[in-house]
Amino acid sequence: MGMLMVDLLRWLPRRPVRWRNLLRQMEVVGVNSTFVVLLTGLFTGMVLALQSYNGFARFGAESLVGTVVALSVLRELGPVLSGLMVTARAGSLMAAELGTMRVTEQIDALYTMAVNPVHYLIVPRVTASVLMVPMLVVLSDFVGILGGYLVGVKLLGINSTLYINKTVQFVEFADMANGLLKSAIFGFILSVVSCHFGFNARGGAAGVGRATTEAVVYSSVLILVFDYILTSLLFGA
Amino acid sequence: MIRLQKICKAFGPQMVFRDLDLTIRKGQFTVILGPSGTGKSVLLKHIVGLLKPDTGRVYLEDLDITYVKGEERQALMRRFGFVFQGSALFDSMNVFDNLAFGLRENNLCPAEEIPPRVARELERVELSGIEHKMPAELSGGMQKRVGLARATIMEPEIILYDEPTTGLDPLTTVHINRLIMAAKAALGTTVVAVTHDVRSALEMADHIAFLDEGRVLAEGTPQQLCANPEPQLQEFLNARGDAARVCTEKRDG
Numbered sequence: 001m002g003m004l005m006v007d008l009l010r011w012l013p014r015r016p017v018r019w020r021n022l023l024r025q026m027e028v029v030g031v032n033s034t035f036v037v038l039l040t041g042l043f044t045g046m047v048l049a050l051q052s053y054n055g056f057a058r059f060g061a062e063s064l065v066g067t068v069v070a071l072s073v074l075r076e077l078g079p080v081l082s083g084l085m086v087t088a089r090a091g092s093l094m095a096a097e098l099g100t101m102r103v104t105e106q107i108d109a110l111y112t113m114a115v116n117p118v119h120y121l122i123v124p125r126v127t128a129s130v131l132m133v134p135m136l137v138v139l140s141d142f143v144g145i146l147g148g149y150l151v152g153v154k155l156l157g158i159n160s161t162l163y164i165n166k167t168v169q170f171v172e173f174a175d176m177a178n179g180l181l182k183s184a185i186f187g188f189i190l191s192v193v194s195c196h197f198g199f200n201a202r203g204g205a206a207g208v209g210r211a212t213t214e215a216v217v218y219s220s221v222l223i224l225v226f227d228y229i230l231t232s233l234l235f236g237a
Numbered sequence: 238m239i240r241l242q243k244i245c246k247a248f249g250p251q252m253v254f255r256d257l258d259l260t261i262r263k264g265q266f267t268v269i270l271g272p273s274g275t276g277k278s279v280l281l282k283h284i285v286g287l288l289k290p291d292t293g294r295v296y297l298e299d300l301d302i303t304y305v306k307g308e309e310r311q312a313l314m315r316r317f318g319f320v321f322q323g324s325a326l327f328d329s330m331n332v333f334d335n336l337a338f339g340l341r342e343n344n345l346c347p348a349e350e351i352p353p354r355v356a357r358e359l360e361r362v363e364l365s366g367i368e369h370k371m372p373a374e375l376s377g378g379m380q381k382r383v384g385l386a387r388a389t390i391m392e393p394e395i396i397l398y399d400e401p402t403t404g405l406d407p408l409t410t411v412h413i414n415r416l417i418m419a420a421k422a423a424l425g426t427t428v429v430a431v432t433h434d435v436r437s438a439l440e441m442a443d444h445i446a447f448l449d450e451g452r453v454l455a456e457g458t459p460q461q462l463c464a465n466p467e468p469q470l471q472e473f474l475n476a477r478g479d480a481a482r483v484c485t486e487k488r489d490g
Contacts, residue, residue, distance in 0.1 A: 010307070105325035108287050112319035113339040113391070114311045120342075 001196045004118070008126060008192065011119040021124035029090040029125075029191075030132030034139065036089060037082050041140030044077050045069055045147030053156050062158050066167035069148030074175045075235065078141040080227050083186035086133055087219040091194035094125055095215035098198025099208035107199070122199065126191040133187030134180045141176065178234045182227065189226060190219040238263050239284060239395070239427075244293035246279065253279055254290070255451040261444075266421060266428045268438040271448035272473065277431040278322065280448070281397050284429065285317050286310065315343055318388035318396040318426075322403065324380040326372040332359070332383055333368035339391045358386045362416055378409040382416065389420045396420070398430040402437060410434070414441060435473065435480035439463070439487060447473070463488040 052068040098121060101107050110117045145167075152158045194215040201211035239261040246254045253276040261267045261284075269277050282288040283295060286302065295303045297313070305313055326335050336355045340346055346354065359365050362382040372380060381401065388396055401417060402410040414437050421428050432438055438445055439459045446456040447470050455465045463474065463484040475481040 104328070105321045105323060106327055108282075109319070109321060109325040109327070111287060112285055112314060112317060113342065113387075114314035115339075115342045116307075116311060 001192070004122070004196045004199065005192065007118045008122055011116060011123055012127075014119060018120065018124055021120065022127055025124045025128035026132055028093065029086060029128045029187075030135060033086050033089050033132075033136060036085050037136045037140050038143050040081050040085050041073070041078060041142075041144040042147040044081055045073055045144030045149075046151045048072055048077070048144075049148040049151035049156070053152065053158075062156075063162045063166050065152045065156075065158060066148065066163040067170045069152070070145050070167045070171045071175060073144035073148070074141055074171065074179045076179070076227075076231070078137045078144055079179045079183040079186060080223065082137045082140045083133060083183060083190060083223045084220055086129070086136065086187070087190045087194070087216055087223065090129070091190045091219050092212050092216050094191065094194040095198035095201075095212040096208055098122075098195060099201030099211040102199060102201045103204055103207060117199075122195045125195055126188060129187035129191035130184050131187075133190075134183045137180060137183040141179070181234065182230050185226060185230060186223050189222050193219040193222060238296075238298055239429075240296040241280075241283065242294045242296065244280075244283060244290045244295075246276070246283070246288070246290050246293075252451055254293075257293070257452050259446055259453055259456075261427065261429055263427050264425060265443040266418075266430070266441060267444045267446065268442035269429065269431045269446050269448055270435065270438050270473075271433065273433060275448045276451070277433075277448055278399050281319075281399050281429065281431050284397060285314065285319060315391070316394045318391060318393035320381075320384050320388045320396065320398045320401060322400040324372070324377075324384035326380055326383060326387070328372050330371075331368065332364075332370050332372070332375075335372070335383060336387050336390050339387065343391070345391060354390060358390045359383075361389075361419070362386045363412075378405055378413075381405065381409075381413060385413070385416055385420070389424065392424055393426065395427040395429070398428070398432075400431055400433075402432065402434055410437065417441070435477065436483055439474075439480065439483045449473075460487050 048069045049065055052065050053062060056062050056064055098107070101121070107117045107121070110120055149163060153160045153163050197211040197215040197218070201207045241257060241259045244254045244257040257280070269280060271277050279288060283290055286295070286305065290303065294301055302313060327338065330338065333355055336358060337351045340351055340354065355368065356365065359367065362385055364379060364382055364386075367375070367379075372383070375383065385401070398417065402413050405413065417428065417430070418441060420426065442459055444456065445459060445462050446453045447462065448454065449469055455462060455467050455470045457465065462470065465471075474484050
């Protein structure tokens with residue numbers, strides 16, 4: 001993977017910028033993942049409200065449900081769950097697509113036609129992921145908080161004004177900004193890992209299948225590991 | 238001129254080349270002949286740097302190109318064309334975009350000249366009018382010809398063919414061979430082809446290198462090869478009646 005990273009960084013700034021490939025990948029990573037990310041975000045916010053209400057009601061702190069939902073979604077669950085969903089959808093696609101191109105010698109064909117495969121295939125995928133995952137997370141954050149509000153206020157009967165006031169009072173812009181920074185890094189991780197396994201796939205159909213599985217497993221685990229590391233750096237000990 | 242010097246290559250415990258030396262002369266048609274599994278395709282990939290030798294060097298003219306990378310490598314690859322065994326057409330693009338790809342990416346000609354050039358190239362391989370088809374819609378023989386057109390459209394100095402006729406019916410084989418010769422005549426290209434089709438090799442090549450046990454066991458013109466008493470070579474050349482006849486004709490002039 002180190003080799004690929006070096007190659008990637010070498011080819012990242014080079015021209016020409018392949019706008020067509022980049023836009024296509026932004027569609028694949030971003031637009032096509034929107035629905036599943038929204039769904040994940042909505043239900044996460046809803047269940048968070050339900051769970052924290054259960055806990056807080058025991059010591060009469062129901063009004064803090066909004067704060068807990070917003071902080072959890074912005075700082076943690078929005079970025080991580082979106083990262084995992086994009087891995088499942090777009091990461092697996094990258095690995096399978098590049099893996100198939102590898103085993104059918106299409107990547108070798110690019111090379112022999114004087115086109116650098118890293119520049120042509122990987123740079124647009126990584127760039128698109130770094131740009132689009134944070135945008136998905138903005139949407140996911142929004143519907144997550146909305147879902148929490150709906151369950152908390154409409155279903156469980158917390159006072160609406162109190163719910164909103166407590167949320168606004170304790171949540172800072174930095175909570176969201178840090179979450180978005182994390183999600184950009186998750187976008188980088190999932191695309192580099194997925195491209196790595198696809199790009200280096202060997203051994204026909206079985207090899208492509210293996211590459212896809214490994215791409216999803218390694219990306220997901222690395223996202224969770226880096227989530228801890230980044231959180232401890234960004235939010236302090 | 239391409240020169241491979243003392244190439245050694247192993248995949249795990251399996252030694253593919255031991256101190257392999259081979260010179261490919263400019264403007265000639267060189268055929269690399271040999272039984273399956275002797276690393277013929279691997280050799281071709283060493284020439285363009287898709288595979289690197291464990292030890293040894295690859296020279297193009299006097300330039301050591303073994304480990305050339307980055308933009309230098311890209312500049313170098315513009316001088317080569319490579320026709321893959323499985324065609325390796327880009328399956329997400331139609332035939333037109335496959336052929337136009339190299340021209341566009343390397344800015345080899347203005348955009349308005351691309352469609353006529355693609356049409357001309359398709360006509361040459363007798364596949365006019367299939368620009369809009371996807372590779373999956375084509376037969377194996379048609380894919381081969383499109384692959385051939387994709388390599389020649391960039392007018393490279395050197396074209397490498399990896400098993401151009403393996404798995405094709407006899408008529409298509411003759412057709413492909415004719416196309417290869419026509420492309421060579423038209424462009425004056427240096428051609429290197431890997432094959433185990435003895436008959437095609439004897440009929441088309443200027444120079445044949447017979448590969449066995451990790452090295453060039455015998456080489457020379459078809460006549461010289463047919464007259465070479467090396468038992469492994471003679472066994473290979475005479476395994477099939479039609480090739481053996483061509484061989485006898487060559488030897489006896």
